[in-house]
Amino acid sequence: MTSTREPIGVIGTGYVGLVTAAGFAELGNEVWCIDIDAHKIQRLEQGEIPIYEPGLAELVAKHRGRLHFSTDITEALEHARLLFVAVGTPPTYSGDADLSAVHAVVAAMPPSDRHALVMKSTVPVGTGTSIKRSFVEQGKPGFRYVSCPEFLKEGSAIADFLHPDRVVVGDDGDWAGEAVVELYRPLLKPQYGGQGSGELVRTDIASAEMVKLAANAFLATKISFINEIANVCEVTGANVTEVSKGIGLDDRIGPRFLQPGIGFGGSCFPKDVNALKQLAGNSGYHFQLLNAVIEVNELQKRRVIGKLHKHLGSLVGKRIALLGLAFKPNTDDMRDASSLVLAARLQADGAKVSAYDPIAEDEARELMSGVDFADGPLDAVRDADAVVLVTEWDEFRTLDWREVADVMSGTVLIDGRNALDPAAVRAAGLAYEGIGRS
Numbered sequence: 001m002t003s004t005r006e007p008i009g010v011i012g013t014g015y016v017g018l019v020t021a022a023g024f025a026e027l028g029n030e031v032w033c034i035d036i037d038a039h040k041i042q043r044l045e046q047g048e049i050p051i052y053e054p055g056l057a058e059l060v061a062k063h064r065g066r067l068h069f070s071t072d073i074t075e076a077l078e079h080a081r082l083l084f085v086a087v088g089t090p091p092t093y094s095g096d097a098d099l100s101a102v103h104a105v106v107a108a109m110p111p112s113d114r115h116a117l118v119m120k121s122t123v124p125v126g127t128g129t130s131i132k133r134s135f136v137e138q139g140k141p142g143f144r145y146v147s148c149p150e151f152l153k154e155g156s157a158i159a160d161f162l163h164p165d166r167v168v169v170g171d172d173g174d175w176a177g178e179a180v181v182e183l184y185r186p187l188l189k190p191q192y193g194g195q196g197s198g199e200l201v202r203t204d205i206a207s208a209e210m211v212k213l214a215a216n217a218f219l220a221t222k223i224s225f226i227n228e229i230a231n232v233c234e235v236t237g238a239n240v241t242e243v244s245k246g247i248g249l250d251d252r253i254g255p256r257f258l259q260p261g262i263g264f265g266g267s268c269f270p271k272d273v274n275a276l277k278q279l280a281g282n283s284g285y286h287f288q289l290l291n292a293v294i295e296v297n298e299l300q301k302r303r304v305i306g307k308l309h310k311h312l313g314s315l316v317g318k319r320i321a322l323l324g325l326a327f328k329p330n331t332d333d334m335r336d337a338s339s340l341v342l343a344a345r346l347q348a349d350g351a352k353v354s355a356y357d358p359i360a361e362d363e364a365r366e367l368m369s370g371v372d373f374a375d376g377p378l379d380a381v382r383d384a385d386a387v388v389l390v391t392e393w394d395e396f397r398t399l400d401w402r403e404v405a406d407v408m409s410g411t412v413l414i415d416g417r418n419a420l421d422p423a424a425v426r427a428a429g430l431a432y433e434g435i436g437r438s
């Protein structure tokens with residue numbers, strides 16, 4: 001049976017591109033997936049998924065017939081009018097977003113009156129305007145442009161795609177914006193003609209670009225805020241877990257993103273907060289609050305070292321075990337993970353570092369040197385003077401702490417995510433210290 005849904009192209013098959021492609025395939029769309037990484041495309045063609053994202057492999061396998069993988073844009077252009085752009089926009093040395101991959105995509109587009117780029121990559125405000133200008137300068141004024149920022153969370157990306165809070169479409173009021181709304185229609189609330197959960201935010205391109213940056217900056221601010229509250233709890237005797245609960249019940253505040261820890265990482269928050277700060281600065285505005293958010297986050301990663309010093313004195317020759325390395329559970333993404341800063345700081349202080357992560361070890365090996373990677377949590381903590389829980393994978397919550405205490409040579413456990421039951425850890429004879437839990 002052929003689908004009546006519109007075929008689409010997706011350029012860039014990373015976390016966002018592959019989830020978007022698989023998600024639209026689930027809705028019945030044929031999807032042409034393009035990437036410049038030939039090895040990645042070859043693996044995808046063979047049914048291998050290059051990243052770890054729960055449910056993604058199953059969804060790609062289910063829709064193998066609707067998903068087409070290639071390094072060549074030609075077929076995508078032939079079959080699809082809408083080309084979703086999901087290429088990376090990493091930070092440059094100046095903290096601005098590196099738009100070279102986005103510009104490469106723009107340059108690769110042929111003159112056309114029937115195609116549109118739909119920007120999923122996170123880009124600075126003003127990118128849409130400059131891309132439209134480039135289309136004109138490059139002799140392809142008929143090419144349309146839509147901003148459709150992505151809000152998925154790694155670890156629950158499929159559910160986020162299929163059950164969005166909102167779909168933001170920023171456009172110039174032409175056919176392309178309408179076509180993007182139509183694509184998302186089944187995921188929108190009944191008031192928009194759908195059967196889903198999503199609010200529709202239909203706006204101009206610059207506002208759509210800003211929604212994405214402001215959303216990430218606000219969430220990062222919430223995290224740095226509760227981390228500072230936790231730090232004050234530590235010196236005043238309050239317990240941040242109780243405080244988070246108490247303030248989160250206020251529906252003007254809400255309970256989410258009020259869990260203190262050893263700082264946010266990942267491919268989005270650090271770079272997007274920086275990019276917004278730079279964007280404001282480049283436009284002559286000093287975004288003071290974001291400077292504090294960034295600084296608090298950097299210091300938060302390093303506070304673990306102070307806690308270890310407090311218990312162990314000098315770290316020279318001490319063995320410190322890191323449980324979890326990925327920037328959060330249920331992903332193999334190591335971009336800007338707090339574990340990278342922590343391991344490097346520990347090594348600089350003369351400590352020996354062992355580590356275990358259930359999924360991210362291969363990625364971590366590329367980025368960390370001199371770390372002893374273990375095959376399981378007990379191997380990692382063997383002979384350790386202290387253990388730091390870095391990523392709250394479920395398997396760490398159910399560890400037998402008596403077994404852990406038996407194989408460690410010391411007794412210190414720093415719970416960097418407040419994920420463990422302090423009483424259970426202490427009952428095993430370990431010295432428990434969380435973040436802001438007096």
Ligand SMILES: NC(=O)c1ccc[n+]([C@@H]2O[C@H](COP(=O)([O-])OP(=O)(O)OC[C@H]3O[C@@H](n4cnc5c(N)ncnc54)[C@H](O)[C@@H]3O)[C@@H](O)[C@H]2O)c1
Binds near residue numbers: 014015017035
């Ligand atoms: N990862 C997230 O959780 C998330 C969430 C929301 C938004 N975003 C944004 O989405 C964008 C993509 O993020 P990601 O995590 O999927 O990145 P990624 O690095 O996982 O994937 C990017 C892909 O684009 C490919 N690529 C680069 N240049 C290309 C080109 N010219 N043509 C075709 N393919 C090209 C790369 O080979 C890579 O496979 C970024 O702007 C990011 O900020 C990411």
